[in-house]
Amino acid sequence: MAKLESLGKVVETDILVIGGGVAGLWAANKAKDFVDRVTIVDKGPKDWGGQASRSGGAMVAVIPLDNVDDFVKDLVYYYDGFCDQDLWGEIFSQSYDRIMDYQRLGYEFITWPDGRLKGIPQRGLDHVKCYLGKPFGMGGKNMVGVLINEAKRLGVQRLGRIVITDLVKQNDTVVGATGFNSINGEFYIFKARAVVLAVGDGGWKTSYHQNTCAGDSVYLGVRAGAEASNCEFARVWNVPKLFSWEGQTYLLPLGAKFVNAKGEPLMDKYSPILGANTDPHYITKAMAIEAREGKGPFYLDCTPMKPEDRELVTPKGGGWMELNYNKLRNLGMNFFEDKLEWVAQMRRSVMGIRADIQGQTTVPGLFVTGRARVTDPTVYIGGLSLCLTAVTGYNAGESAGKFARSQKEPQIDESEAEEQKRILYAPLGKMGIPPKEVLREIQEVVFTYDVSILKNERSLKKALDKLEKIEDELIPQMGAKDAHYLMKLMEVRSIAYMSELYIRASLMRTESRAGHYREDYPEHDDRNWLSWIIASQKGGRFDLRTEPLPIARYRIKTTRFYSDNFTFPK
Amino acid sequence: MITNINYAKCTGCGICVERCPLDTLRLDVFVKEIPPCQVACPANVNIRGYIYLLKQGKLSKAIELIRESLPFPAITGRVCFHPCESKCARKEVDESVNIHSLERFVADYWLSEKARPWPRLYAGSIAIIGSGAAGLGAAYFLTRMGYRVTVFESGEEMGGMLRTSIPEKQLSRDILDAQIDYIKEMGVEFETNTTIGRELTLNELRDRGYKAIFIAIGAQSNDLSLLRKGMPMAEQTPFKVDSVTLQMDIPDVFAGGSLVIGRSPLVKVIASAKRASISIDRYLKNEDLKAGMRKQLLRVKKLPKERIEKQIREEAKNGFSEETAMNEARRCMNCGSKAYIAYPDDCMTCFECEVECPSNAIDVHPFKEQLPPTIKYAEGAK
Numbered sequence: 001m002a003k004l005e006s007l008g009k010v011v012e013t014d015i016l017v018i019g020g021g022v023a024g025l026w027a028a029n030k031a032k033d034f035v036d037r038v039t040i041v042d043k044g045p046k047d048w049g050g051q052a053s054r055s056g057g058a059m060v061a062v063i064p065l066d067n068v069d070d071f072v073k074d075l076v077y078y079y080d081g082f083c084d085q086d087l088w089g090e091i092f093s094q095s096y097d098r099i100m101d102y103q104r105l106g107y108e109f110i111t112w113p114d115g116r117l118k119g120i121p122q123r124g125l126d127h128v129k130c131y132l133g134k135p136f137g138m139g140g141k142n143m144v145g146v147l148i149n150e151a152k153r154l155g156v157q158r159l160g161r162i163v164i165t166d167l168v169k170q171n172d173t174v175v176g177a178t179g180f181n182s183i184n185g186e187f188y189i190f191k192a193r194a195v196v197l198a199v200g201d202g203g204w205k206t207s208y209h210q211n212t213c214a215g216d217s218v219y220l221g222v223r224a225g226a227e228a229s230n231c232e233f234a235r236v237w238n239v240p241k242l243f244s245w246e247g248q249t250y251l252l253p254l255g256a257k258f259v260n261a262k263g264e265p266l267m268d269k270y271s272p273i274l275g276a277n278t279d280p281h282y283i284t285k286a287m288a289i290e291a292r293e294g295k296g297p298f299y300l301d302c303t304p305m306k307p308e309d310r311e312l313v314t315p316k317g318g319g320w321m322e323l324n325y326n327k328l329r330n331l332g333m334n335f336f337e338d339k340l341e342w343v344a345q346m347r348r349s350v351m352g353i354r355a356d357i358q359g360q361t362t363v364p365g366l367f368v369t370g371r372a373r374v375t376d377p378t379v380y381i382g383g384l385s386l387c388l389t390a391v392t393g394y395n396a397g398e399s400a401g402k403f404a405r406s407q408k409e410p411q412i413d414e415s416e417a418e419e420q421k422r423i424l425y426a427p428l429g430k431m432g433i434p435p436k437e438v439l440r441e442i443q444e445v446v447f448t449y450d451v452s453i454l455k456n457e458r459s460l461k462k463a464l465d466k467l468e469k470i471e472d473e474l475i476p477q478m479g480a481k482d483a484h485y486l487m488k489l490m491e492v493r494s495i496a497y498m499s500e501l502y503i504r505a506s507l508m509r510t511e512s513r514a515g516h517y518r519e520d521y522p523e524h525d526d527r528n529w530l531s532w533i534i535a536s537q538k539g540g541r542f543d544l545r546t547e548p549l550p551i552a553r554y555r556i557k558t559t560r561f562y563s564d565n566f567t568f569p570k
Numbered sequence: 571m572i573t574n575i576n577y578a579k580c581t582g583c584g585i586c587v588e589r590c591p592l593d594t595l596r597l598d599v600f601v602k603e604i605p606p607c608q609v610a611c612p613a614n615v616n617i618r619g620y621i622y623l624l625k626q627g628k629l630s631k632a633i634e635l636i637r638e639s640l641p642f643p644a645i646t647g648r649v650c651f652h653p654c655e656s657k658c659a660r661k662e663v664d665e666s667v668n669i670h671s672l673e674r675f676v677a678d679y680w681l682s683e684k685a686r687p688w689p690r691l692y693a694g695s696i697a698i699i700g701s702g703a704a705g706l707g708a709a710y711f712l713t714r715m716g717y718r719v720t721v722f723e724s725g726e727e728m729g730g731m732l733r734t735s736i737p738e739k740q741l742s743r744d745i746l747d748a749q750i751d752y753i754k755e756m757g758v759e760f761e762t763n764t765t766i767g768r769e770l771t772l773n774e775l776r777d778r779g780y781k782a783i784f785i786a787i788g789a790q791s792n793d794l795s796l797l798r799k800g801m802p803m804a805e806q807t808p809f810k811v812d813s814v815t816l817q818m819d820i821p822d823v824f825a826g827g828s829l830v831i832g833r834s835p836l837v838k839v840i841a842s843a844k845r846a847s848i849s850i851d852r853y854l855k856n857e858d859l860k861a862g863m864r865k866q867l868l869r870v871k872k873l874p875k876e877r878i879e880k881q882i883r884e885e886a887k888n889g890f891s892e893e894t895a896m897n898e899a900r901r902c903m904n905c906g907s908k909a910y911i912a913y914p915d916d917c918m919t920c921f922e923c924e925v926e927c928p929s930n931a932i933d934v935h936p937f938k939e940q941l942p943p944t945i946k947y948a949e950g951a952k
Contacts, residue, residue, distance in 0.1 A: 044591045054920065161593065182593060184627040207938035211918045212591055236944065243936045244919055288945055296947040320921035327936040344944045436915055444942040452944055484593055484913055 004414050007421055008180075008187025013039040013157070014404045015397075016177060016192035018164050018220070021050020022386065023370025024198030025147035026098075026393025027359075027400065031196070032154040034401025039157040039190070043182060043487060044212055046160030049144030051200060051212065052386060056247065057139020059102075059109075059386040060130040061095035063117060068092045070127040073556050075381075078125060078279075080513045080524055081558035082377045082549070090357045091391045098390035099131065105146040108134040122249075122381045124277055130383025137247060138319040143386070162188055163487045164216070166420045167195060167224040167366065168412050174224060174365035175410035178420045185428065185483035187421050191412055193404035194365050196396050197221055201371040202349030202498040204443055205491070207244070213348065214491035215498030217372035221353040222501075222537050226361040226368075229532045231351040231498075232505035233378035233515045236452050237280040238287065240300070241341040243328060246321055248300075249382040250313050252277045255304040258287075258342065260295040271566045279379045281515045282566055284344035288453040289568060299339035310336050346443075346452040349498055350378045350515075351505075354534065359396030365403065369396035374532075378515030379562070428486050432479020435488040439495065441470050446499050451506075456520045460507045467503060471496050501542060505533045508544055514563065522570060524561060572917045572924075572934045575909050579931035582907035586923035586932060595923065596912035597622055597904055605905035607654035607669060612841040613646075615639040617654055617669055621902040624676060624895065633680045636673065641710035641840060642703075642749035644681055645732065647674030648741050651835045659905050667902045668890075675895040681748050685755035691716025694781035694854050698722065699766045702730020703836055704786035704827025706750065707843030708850075709758045715851055719758050720780070724765035730788055731828075732836075772823065782850045785818075785825040786843070815859040816846040824850055915939075 004010050014035035017024045020042035028038045042048070062068050071092045076083045099117070103109065110118045110132040119129035133139025151158060164179035168189075176191045202215035218228045238248070238258065248256075257276045258266040266286050267276045276283075287298050302310065314336070315321035328335060352374040359367040370389040445466045446452060450459035475496055480486040511525035512518050531546040551558070572594065575586075587595045599622040607617040616635055623632040636643045650670060658666030695718035698705045706728070709719045727733060728750050732741070754760065764770060775783055810819040816826045826846040827839045834842075845863070852859050890898065909931070911917075919938040 044593070045588055048589065048591055181627055186627060205918075206941055207918050242938070244938055284944075291945045291947055294947075296945060318925075320925050323921050323924060323934075324936050327934075331936070345941075346944055440942065447942050447944045449945045487593070488916070 004189055004412060004417060007414070007417055008178075008189055010189045010191065011039060011159075012191045013037040014192065015039070015194050015196065015400050016041065016190045017196045017198055018177065018216075019050065019198035019200060019370075019372065020044070020047065020158060020160070021198060021200060021370065021389070022052040022144060022147060023050075023200075023372070023389035023393040023396075024196065025049070025144070025151055026390055027196045027198055027367070027369050027397035028156045029147065029150050029154055030394045030397025031401040031404070032156060033398070035193070035404050037157070038154075039159065039192075040151070041159045041162040041164060041179070041188075041190070043163040044160065046158050047148050048160070049141070049148065052140045052389065053144045054246075055140035055143075055386065056137045056382075057107075057133030057141075057143045057386070058120070058130045058383040059095075059099065059133065059390070060122070060128060060381065060383040061099045061117075061387055062092045063096050063099070063119070063131075066127065066129075069556065074125040074128045076556050076558055077560045078123065078379060078381065078514075078562045079377050080561045080563050081526065081530055081551075082513055084375070084549070085554045085556060087357055087375065090395075091388050094391045094394070095387050098387075098394060102143065102146065102390070105150055107139070107143050107146045110134055110136065120382075122383065123279060124274060125381070128381055128384075130381070130387075135317050137315070137321065138317055140386075141319075163490060164190075164220065165424050165490055167220055168416060168420070169224060169363075169365075170411055170413070172225075172364060173407075174363055176412050177220075178417055178424070180424065180483065180486065182483050182487040185486070187424075189412060189417050191410045193407035193410055194367060194400040196359070196367045196369060196400050197353060197361075197372045198369045198393065198396075199372050202351055202495070204346060204348070204446060204495060204499075205439060206345055206347050213371075215349060215351075215494040217353050217368065218351055218501060218535075219494035219497050221361065221363075221366065221368065221372075222497075222535065224366060225363045225536070226366060227354045228351050228374070228501065228535045229354055230374045230377060231349070231501040231535050232509045232533060233350045233376075234346060234452065234502060235281075235348045235350060235378050235380065235515070236284045236344055236346050238283050238298075238342050239345045239347075241297075241343045243324065245324075245335070247313060248280070251300070251302065251305070254309040254313065255306065256300055256302045257304060258283055259299050259301050259339070260290050261297055262295055264295075266290065266298060270568055274565050278565075279562070281379055282563075284453055285517060285566075285568065287344045288449040291449070297341050297343070300342050301339050302336040305336065344449065344453060346447045349502055350374075350376060351498065351501060351535075355396075357395065358399035359392055360399055360403070365407070367396045367400040367403070369393045377513060424486075424490075427478055427480050427489055428483070429481065430479040433474055433477050435478050435480065435485060435492040438470065438474045438478055439492050441474060442467065442492070442496055442499055445470070446502065450519075451503070454517060454519045455506050456518060457507065460503055464500070464503045464507070467496070467499055471500070501535055504542060504544060505535065508533050508546075512563070522568075524563065526558070530558075571919055571937065571939060572911055572914065572932065574933045575911065576931040576933070577908055579929045580908045581929050581931075582904045582909065583928060584904050584907075584909065585926050585928065586909050589922050589926050591920065591922060592913075592916045592918055594911060594913045594916045595909055597907045598910050599904060599907040601906060601908055603906040605907075606657040606659055607905075610653040610657040612653070612835075612838045613639045613844065614841070615654070615673075618902065618904055618907060620676065621667070621669070621672060621899050622904055622907070624672060624899040625902070627896075629676060629679055632676045633683075636676060639844070640673075641707045641753065641843070643673055643677035644745050644749055645741060646836055646840070647671075647677045648745070649736055650837050653837075660901055660903055663903075668898050671890050672895055672898055675890040675892075678889050681745065683752070685752045688713050688756045689716065690718055690757070692718075692854065694718075695720065695779060696782045696784065696850060697775045697778075697780040698784045698786060700730060700786040700788060700827070701728040701760065701762075702786060702788050702827060703732055703839040704788075704829070704843045704846075705730065705784070706732075706753055707840045708784050708786060708826065708847050710753050710756070711844050711847035712850065713753075713756045713758055715847065717851075717854075721758060721760045722764045722766055722770065723760060723762045724768075726762055728760060728762070776822070781822065781854055783823045784846055784850060785823060786827040786829060786846075788828055814863050815849045816842065817849055817853065817859060821853070824853075
């Protein structure tokens, strides 16, 4: 048995936070109230701040005079009743505290002349509003910046380019993690009294400048004994076919419309009430249906927008969006005047690890925060992620901190770390199929519209067969010529893991609700399916069971369903 | 997708490499243009290269690169007068990078490493007279080239001036011994208590089969006269050494180190040993000894003695911790290196590199990678 130090670099810390996005930063900074040594690792650059650094920096919050219950009520409606009211009640209750924290740390929100925060109603909902950060459309970088400055001030250790590949347990408690440096290939062993998963949700590495999340939360968490849910929900959004564009949230309320190949408005006939201004999942659903009728492809028509509104949303300020916009202009494409093709794109999975409100998972020592935990059935409200990452990060930091203080010195079994290292490095330096080839195969299986948008039993079963073949035949044959490709290879493993969960849970949910649509079960079935599908790993296999939402206990009763606003042809 | 990094505009600052969330970029630090630090280094150490490797945490690659130019980095890492730092471009920003301590950090990290026996590639073997810095250096370089080398030392212990002239508080004997052991483990043989001219003559060395002889007996050596013993009368003239090739007027005999260049900083002695090693290699292959060799390298103006001593006195007593070394390495601006797209298939078109590039060298095409479609219109249509 090798000594731990001889296996690689050993880092001892009180709390290990996996993922250096805003959720991880909040957790780490809060955890410093309770313990001395807090370490954040990220597979990206040190201090890049994860996906929030790409965001507009707008945040949903319940500010004074607004009412938490009203916000939860909006979500219950928007999520078709599939809302964890305890969690969201807690998130909204604390949201204004976190807004004030952000302001105290130096992040600026846009205000009205009288100093009140400037809120934008979301998705035509009655109450939920998000508050815009500065500068408009690009505040995310500043948001991340103030959290990193705070982490520096508090002495949080931050390590970049480290990919965590396994959690390590002692008896039943998580006591650390192992992984490697993707630049130099060095093996890392982290000993910790508590571990916080803050790795974001899942994704299929689509090119929408957000493709770093690769399902690490379920891959790390479920394999370590934690439970996942909402695996059947994936974010299938409409995106420009050729390029990226951030902020359709602002275009649709200002008059932009999706049209089909015949020039007909895409959404009006399916939802005369909401029209184009809806959650993107309903738009991609319409796209799939009309494509089958031969009415594709689809375009975004911005010409109905008023000139002053167009001016408002024209990218400026020197960020990537302005660069992008000008480059498109140089290529002869005018975003606001030309009808440019948009497509449905399977982007990310929202599956995550189950935890109590404070972020404690079912595995002692393992905490989860942000989008790595289960929060929603994929239909999305702009600014909600920055709200939930702040609150759940703060809470997970607090509960992990308290837990860590009660723990003794963690011990890591050398033989377990050695075995994890052996498995991890087996494909390194070996000739084999490049990870990206295998990723393509997985994408082809999962992206297809009858697996991603209009699901049915036959197509899902076919997809599962194909995926299992990929897992059996291709995954073991992958090779990584260096540490960088070993990172890609591990991502493909977790994406395959996540994809199987997605398909199995999609097969199991024999109804349609929020972002999950089964063509063979097109209605929401509230008698049987106001239930979570909970996934765990038993032996080498997934175990899926259902658990009803405690709707009898919930204060807010489900009376309206967002999906009822739409009438799609059966 | 990222399409191009303008070679002329790129300053090799490395910001894009650090910032890319998908880790698609790397720096090419092995470009032809030599950074000022390396130009200033008499031993021509690829400083930019090893510091970049250090930044990446590639400590074994960093020591390999250093060892291409330096036979005992843990010693030079302590006593070199580091002219590299005086030319460091970082001075224009704040202060020069502490290159000297970085060298010491890398060398100390590998101090207890055992050398593997170096493979022998040539039949010819070489005798080296004197085990000071020049002798050990030439033994090291020639062994790396593939020759078998024997070092003859007149005294009991190896090291020459390294042992006798550097105070122990600047260079502990443990470190000196470890660095000599490394050279031994490479396969160099040592014969101590052997004075050439007394126990052995040059001719006897030739008889023993040594194809070339390198004399490195130091500046104050009074053994010089002994060497002439046993030589044919024709060879008994005063020594003449070609200052470019270091070949003596006896073709198979070369001389270097302070015997030739006078009492000099260690790194110049090493440079001299390397020069002699190259000449010996060429001599044994019947190649032109002068081709491409410039005199200049040996004629770097000597620094005033007092300045050298002052700098040696100021050496930090304790080496860098790993964290300090990494932070210090990050200050290196990688002068002259160029960023390149190492993993083009990983770009997610986020523009981060282009937005952050201070010299507008990067062009990201706004079109993103095309993925398997969710909806195929031709097939999907009923």
